[in-house]
Amino acid sequence: MDTSKEPSSTSNDYDVLPRHVGIIMDGNGRWATKRSLPRTAGHWEGLKAAKRVTLEASVIGIPYITFYAFSTENWKRSTQEVAYIMDLLATRLFGELDFYTKHNIRVLTRGDLSKLSEPARAAIEATERATREFTGTCVIIAVNHGGQDEIVRAVNRWLAVRTSQEPCTLETIRTYCDLPQVPPVDLIVRPGCEKRLSNFLLWDSAYAELIFYDTLWPDWGPKHLRLALDEYAKRARRFGGVPT
Numbered sequence: 001m002d003t004s005k006e007p008s009s010t011s012n013d014y015d016v017l018p019r020h021v022g023i024i025m026d027g028n029g030r031w032a033t034k035r036s037l038p039r040t041a042g043h044w045e046g047l048k049a050a051k052r053v054t055l056e057a058s059v060i061g062i063p064y065i066t067f068y069a070f071s072t073e074n075w076k077r078s079t080q081e082v083a084y085i086m087d088l089l090a091t092r093l094f095g096e097l098d099f100y101t102k103h104n105i106r107v108l109t110r111g112d113l114s115k116l117s118e119p120a121r122a123a124i125e126a127t128e129r130a131t132r133e134f135t136g137t138c139v140i141i142a143v144n145h146g147g148q149d150e151i152v153r154a155v156n157r158w159l160a161v162r163t164s165q166e167p168c169t170l171e172t173i174r175t176y177c178d179l180p181q182v183p184p185v186d187l188i189v190r191p192g193c194e195k196r197l198s199n200f201l202l203w204d205s206a207y208a209e210l211i212f213y214d215t216l217w218p219d220w221g222p223k224h225l226r227l228a229l230d231e232y233a234k235r236a237r238r239f240g241g242v243p244t
């Protein structure tokens, strides 16, 4: 797949880097509609943008980056659009294995995978298995993800193994969420004009910095990620404390 839309930089000059960046990849449909193309064409271009931004994140050395690919609410879309997105996942995810290998990228997924098609689940399992030893950037695909759904599933997992009347704590939710080993998201960026989280990483976004952009996701590339990182570096994070 062509990722050469914009050249990748090879230097990492950031003093303050988020450990975990979350991207709400929005605007694919509008990108396509503006060009009189079917919405699916926007999803295809969105996939190419995801690859460009992944490469840049890996060059910069961001430890974790989560891409919101499909929400628990996106099933409301037409059968054809949902099928296209699921097919992209099933055919393209594992298909990029050479790319992950070349760049030492580990791939994980986050969300309720039980509702996915068998080919999509198989592609996810194969990709996770094939990249599990890679130590560079960890790319997390949030698919059939909903922040609320993840909290409910975490509580239910805990209830299934709970042996006493111990109460649910903050630590309980974190321990039983989908990827407890992944740190909370530091920075969430949302292209595509809308200023909302749309059920993305609700628990872990408690103290995330939020940045919104008008540029539609398919037009994103390395420079947009770098703009977001520049903005993040200017933010004063206090976590309820006082300015230092």
Ligand code: IPE
Pocket: 025, 026, 027, 028, 029, 030, 031, 069, 070, 071, 074, 085, 192
């Ligand atoms: C985001 O782009 C991709 C998914 C939600 C799967 P959209 O498909 O929501 O694009 P717009 O918001 O309709 O332009």
Ligand code: IPE
Pocket: 024, 025, 026, 027, 068, 069, 070, 071, 074, 194, 196, 198
């Ligand atoms: C959020 O985009 C979900 C993903 C990017 C996967 P949506 O397009 O579904 O969000 P809303 O409906 O505008 O809030």
Ligand code: MG
Pocket: 026, 027, 028
């Ligand atoms: Mg949208």
